[in-house]
Amino acid sequence: MNIRCAKTEDLMNMQHCNLLCLPENYQMKYYFYHGLSWPQLSYVAEDEKGKIVGYVLAKMEEDSDDDPHGHITSLAVKRSHRRLGLAQKLMDQSSQAMVECFKAKYVSLHVRKSNRAALHLYTNTLGFTISEIEPKYYADGEDAYAMKKDLLGQVQSFPKNPAKEMLASLHGVSLTLLGSKRSCTLESHEQAESYGSREQDLQEGAGR
Numbered sequence: 497m498n499i500r501c502a503k504t505e506d507l508m509n510m511q512h513c514n515l516l517c518l519p520e521n522y523q524m525k526y527y528f529y530h531g532l533s534w535p536q537l538s539y540v541a542e543d544e545k546g547k548i549v550g551y552v553l554a555k556m557e558e559d560s561d562d563d564p565h566g567h568i569t570s571l572a573v574k575r576s577h578r579r580l581g582l583a584q585k586l587m588d589q590s591s592q593a594m595v596e597c598f599k600a601k602y603v604s605l606h607v608r609k610s611n612r613a614a615l616h617l618y619t620n621t622l623g624f625t626i627s628e629i630e631p632k633y634y635a636d637g638e639d640a641y642a643m644k645k646d647l648l649g650q651v652q653s654f655p656k657n658p659a660k661e662m663l664a665s666l667h668g669v670s671l672t673l674l675g676s677k678r679s680c681t682l683e684s685h686e687q688a689e690s691y692g693s694r695e696q697d698l699q700e701g702a703g704r
Contacts, residue, residue, distance in 0.1 A: 497577075499585050501593075502538040502551065507531055509548040510540065517572035520634070530555050530569065536593045537566065541573065541582045549577040552586040556598050566594035566647075568605040587622055595647050602647050606633060606640040618643055 502510065507527040515521055530538055534555050541550035550573035557567050568590070573582045594600035605624065607614045618624040624643040633640030 497544075497549075497580065497582065498542040499539055499582075499589055500542070501536065501589075502531060502540045502553075504528075504531055506540050506548060506551075510538075510551040510553065513548055513551055513572055513574060514553075514570060516574060518570065520570065522570070527553065536597045537590050539586050539589045541577070541586060543577065549574045550582045550586060552590045554590045554594070554603075556594065556600065557604070563601040564599055566591065566598070566600045566603040568603060571605075583617060584621060591645070591647055600647055602644050604642065604644050606630065606642055608634060609639045609641060615641065 507524065511522070511524060511527055530553050537554040537556070539552050540548045543549050551570075552568060553570040554566055554568050557565050568587070571583060571586065573580075573586075591600075591603050594603060604627075605618070607618060609629070619626075622645065624645045626641045627644045628642045630640045630642050632638070
C-alpha cells in the first residue's frame with residue numbers, strides 16, 4: 497500500500513471512491529477547488545496495482561477571526577481495504593501538512609450523529625473530540641457532530657517523511673565535504689591550487 501499526495505489526475509478517482517463509500521457527494525469542481533487551492537493537503541491510498549482505494553480531501557479554513565486551522569472535507573476507504581490503518585495514515589499525512597505548510601493549530605471535521613462507526617474512528621483512533629452539535633447540518637436534515645483535534649505538540653507523533661530525512665542527510669554530507677575542503681585549503685594553499693580550487697555543486701533532490 498502506498499500513501500501519497502493527491503494529484504490533479506487523481507481527482508476523478510477520488511470522486512468515484514467517494515460515491516462508493518459515502519452519502520455525502522460533491523461535484524467535480526469542488527474537488528478541483530481543494531486540489532488547486534491546497535494541493536499539499538489531500539492524500540490518496542493506492543493498492544499494489546496503483547488503484548486508489550482511499551483518500552482524504554482537506555483544506556484550510558479561511559476564517560481570519562480564528563486561529564489557522566484545517567478542515568477534513570471528506571475521508572473514505574473502500575470496504576475491501578478497511579481495517580488496515582489507511583484512514584489513520586491518510587489523516588496523519590494531511591494533518592502534518594497542515595502544520596508544516598500553514599501552521600495550523602487544529603483540524604476540524606463533521607460527522608453524522610447516526611454514523612457510529614465513523615464516530616468511533618474519530619474519537620477512539622484519531623483523537624478527535626466533539627466540540628458541538630450542529631442541527632440539520634446535512635441536506636437530509638440530520639444533525640452533525642462538529643469535532644476538533646488539537647495539532648499543537650502533535651508534530652513529534654507524526655510519521656517521519658523519508659524524503660525530508662534524505663534531504664537532511666545529503667545536506668549533512670554536503671557540509672562535511674565542504675568543511676573538509678576548506679580545511680585542506682587553509683592547511684596547504686599551494687596544494688589546493690595544484691588540484692584546482694573549483695568546488696563541485698552537491699545537488700539535493702527528492703520527489704514527492
